[in-house]
Amino acid sequence: YVYSRxxxxxxxxxxxxxxxxxxxxxxxxxxLTRLANTFLHVQNLHWVVVExxxxxxxxxxxxxxxxxxxxxxxxxxxxxxxxxxLSWIPSHTPRGTLQRNLGLHWLRDSFSNAVPPEGxxxxxxxxxxxxxELFEEMRYTRRVSVWPVAFxxxxxxxxxxxxxxxxxxxxxxxxxxxxxxxxxxAGFAINIKLILEKPQASFKLEGVxxxxxxxxxxxxxxxxxxxxxxxxxxxxxLVWHTRTERPTLVNEGKRGFTDPRVxx
Amino acid sequence: SRPAAGRLPPERRGAEAALPTIYAxxxxxxxxxxxxxLTRLANTFRQVAQLxxxxxxxAAARSDLVSRFVAAAGLPCTHxxxxxxxxxxxxxxxxxTEQRNAGLAWLRQRHQxxxxxQPGxxxxxxxxxxxxxELFQEMRTTRKVSVWPVGLxxxxxxxxxxxxxxxxxxxxxxxxxxxxxxxxxAGFAVSLQVILSHPKAVFKRRGSQPGMQESDFxxxxxxxxxxxxxxxxxxxxLVWHTRTEKVNLANEPKYHLDTVNIEV
Numbered sequence: 001y002v003y004s005r006x007x008x009x010x011x012x013x014x015x016x017x018x019x020x021x022x023x024x025x026x027x028x029x030x031x032l033t034r035l036a037n038t039f040l041h042v043q044n045l046h047w048v049v050v051e052x053x054x055x056x057x058x059x060x061x062x063x064x065x066x067x068x069x070x071x072x073x074x075x076x077x078x079x080x081x082x083x084x085x086l087s088w089i090p091s092h093t094p095r096g097t098l099q100r101n102l103g104l105h106w107l108r109d110s111f112s113n114a115v116p117p118e119g120x121x122x123x124x125x126x127x128x129x130x131x132x133e134l135f136e137e138m139r140y141t142r143r144v145s146v147w148p149v150a151f152x153x154x155x156x157x158x159x160x161x162x163x164x165x166x167x168x169x170x171x172x173x174x175x176x177x178x179x180x181x182x183x184x185x186a187g188f189a190i191n192i193k194l195i196l197e198k199p200q201a202s203f204k205l206e207g208v209x210x211x212x213x214x215x216x217x218x219x220x221x222x223x224x225x226x227x228x229x230x231x232x233x234x235x236x237x238l239v240w241h242t243r244t245e246r247p248t249l250v251n252e253g254k255r256g257f258t259d260p261r262v263x264x
Numbered sequence: 265s266r267p268a269a270g271r272l273p274p275e276r277r278g279a280e281a282a283l284p285t286i287y288a289x290x291x292x293x294x295x296x297x298x299x300x301x302l303t304r305l306a307n308t309f310r311q312v313a314q315l316x317x318x319x320x321x322x323a324a325a326r327s328d329l330v331s332r333f334v335a336a337a338g339l340p341c342t343h344x345x346x347x348x349x350x351x352x353x354x355x356x357x358x359x360x361t362e363q364r365n366a367g368l369a370w371l372r373q374r375h376q377x378x379x380x381x382q383p384g385x386x387x388x389x390x391x392x393x394x395x396x397x398e399l400f401q402e403m404r405t406t407r408k409v410s411v412w413p414v415g416l417x418x419x420x421x422x423x424x425x426x427x428x429x430x431x432x433x434x435x436x437x438x439x440x441x442x443x444x445x446x447x448x449x450a451g452f453a454v455s456l457q458v459i460l461s462h463p464k465a466v467f468k469r470r471g472s473q474p475g476m477q478e479s480d481f482x483x484x485x486x487x488x489x490x491x492x493x494x495x496x497x498x499x500x501x502l503v504w505h506t507r508t509e510k511v512n513l514a515n516e517p518k519y520h521l522d523t524v525n526i527e528v
Binding site: 026027029030031033034037038040041129130131132148150151153154155156157159174175235236237240242243244245247248249250251252258262263264 | 296297299300301303304307308310311394395396397413415416417418419420421422424436438439499500501504505506507508509511512513514515516517526527528
């Protein structure tokens, strides 16, 4: 029998809405598989998978159907001009932006601000690594919670700076620590009420300097002193910004060697 | 103890205990992403009933990191260690030989006085690969040696055994298809009884050529004729040879800047 199922849904536990942008490439199915294997442990998790594609692909549809998780499957294609950074403003649109915004849009469409659900929103890229402990840390976020992230900014980890009183007072980063929110996408979660209360808050598409994408959203939701430090006052690493090597497919040749009907 | 088991009704728990144990032998070594890799691997393995993890460090002594990790891992785990001799640590030489052999030795020692046939299956699970849950269902019924495709290896989308009439007749591989067993470490499982019946079968150092480890090992314990094809006659990819990028730690200070010592 298939052993794995998520834990039974609870009526009292806040739901964790995980928004994952994803795109087609050889390691995609592997990444989503090991992500699903992690999420299957987490109670009341709703996975919002947003493909960067003109249509929802069979690969992702089938994976989500079989995984056994609660999910929503969306798609929006990043226009080529944005992908290549050809917008008239000389900066790039970071990847995943349109997809994350669509996830936020879906939440706002699905839930009313008048009767908001109990829940928290988290942006989980498909190549990062997440401990199970992280989800329990974020579950009871009142407004916006934060924690350290490994392997970002050229460091073993970046972390919010937490005062003895338990308030975030700055950022322990080498790269531009004076950003309003010098934190990686994987380092914060937002109470869904806040998302619904502030429908204009989303990731800025253009004119975003490198490293400011997170700020472009968070500045409309919270101030630094409103942040809730998690992970033992930000002294534990519970999420790692891992990246997967691009596989060398040298033996596929120009026209492809392997049978394309065999899905990898 | 495994929290997952507590969710199962009593009749399922009994059925779970009757399954042949799957032994996963994982060599591991210290580097920045080690804890992340072990974490996401554990998240997968914890979804599999009756899986016993044999973790073998390439180290002269058990490390604190892995010891702490094992203590909290949430599944049955045996923590071994054996250092690779310096002379074998050259590029081009096979890796993890001593560690895999240590895993085999532990299994042999543990079962040597028990009467055959001993149920159980073992496979070699490198800590950066990605495993679908379906793979474990497939390998659990291994009678002697079973085989299946592996994604993203050999410079191809996948490699696989070629199967005709339920028997392996050749190898679909990007590299040296003339090997007796042209298969990746992630592409086979061996019944415990076969390992016990061939007490001298180990991964070799002397006289071994690079790239021949799997073949040299398998020819000590089986024949191509005997192999059991899994994954729908070797047409489905259920495991991927993913590799994780080396992390950029360019911004780590030469002298300790942080006031706390945080494990990543």
